[in-house]
Structures are given as structure tokens and as C-alpha cells.
Amino acid sequence: MYEREGDLDQAAGWYRRAAESGRADAALRLGAVLGRMADAGLAGESAEDLLAEATRWLSGAHDATSPDAIELITDMLNRQLRQAARRGLEPTPAG
Template structure:
């Protein structure tokens, strides 16, 4: 009895079955389920393995995590990492990438405005 091995095609995305494709597929799955922390972890692995579109997805997910509020990491740290991934993406000149970068800049401006509205610590 032969056993059919699992492939990334099982997630509905045709790929050549590389590690980066598997990691990207898992990132997509977790993102669809709303688990942004897991999605970011898998997108990060895919991006580190050379999957170009994973850097864009990672930037978008990190931005959404920063918008969601405190969950262990500061919004500033999440936005800084997202900016690094988005600015280093291989296809950063596509319309989708430009939109993600613009969204990231808007998020950073909102964060700066929030910090400006916080009361100063009495010293």
C-alpha cells in the first residue's frame, strides 16, 4: 500500500514543494485562521529561505499585530521589523508592495502621534 506524501499543493497553492513553499503555505493557513503570531513565524522562515513574497506577507502580518495592541512585543518593535522586511523585499516595487509600505508608514505615523499624546513622566 503506497502512502501519498503531503505536499504544499494540499493547501491549494501549486508549488515545487520546497521548504520555503511549505513554510509559506503554513503561514497562509495560520493567517486565515487568525493566528498572526504563528503566521509571522512561518512567513519569517519562508522569507529567510528566499521566498520573495513571504517578506511582503510577513511585513503585512507584523503591521496587523502592531495594530492589535500588546501581545508580548511592543508595537514599535513589530513595526521596525515589518519595515525591515518590506524594504528588503525583492519585489518592493510592485503595486501591492508599495501599498504595504504605504500602510506601514501610516502605522508608524499613528504610533508617533500616540507617543506624542502620552503624558510626560514627572521627573
């Protein structure tokens, strides 16, 4: 419900609880939501931290070989590549 309404922070919290209790489908949804949060610059965490957590949940999901999981993992890899490219384009601090 929270994810559909766009409250990704609340959705992540509920998915995280379910994933921690062993729900593979929740681990996949959590990974997807965390990736969206990283893209949108949401939450108090850095995009890199969100993407790292998302990757852990996606790669550790019990059904990580299903077509939906493979698509989510591919999306996550693409997000990480975009994030790395952004870091490469950021100006270096004067020092």
C-alpha cells in the same frame, strides 16, 4: 492558513522562516502581518519593534516595487505615523 484563522503570531513565524529562505512573497506577507500585530498590540514585543521589523522586511523584499508591495509599504508608513502620534499624546512621567 494561520493568517486566515487570525493566529498572527503563528503566521508570522511561518512567514519569517519562508522570508529568511529568500521568498519575496513571504517577506511582504510577514511585513503585513507584523504591522497588523503592532496595531492590535499582539505578541510580547512593542509596537515600535514590530513596525521596525515589518519595515525591514517590506523594504528588503525583492519585488518591493510591485503595486501590492507599494501598498503594503504605504500602510506601514501610515502605521508608523499613527504610532508616533500616539507617543506624542502619551502623558510624560512625573519626575
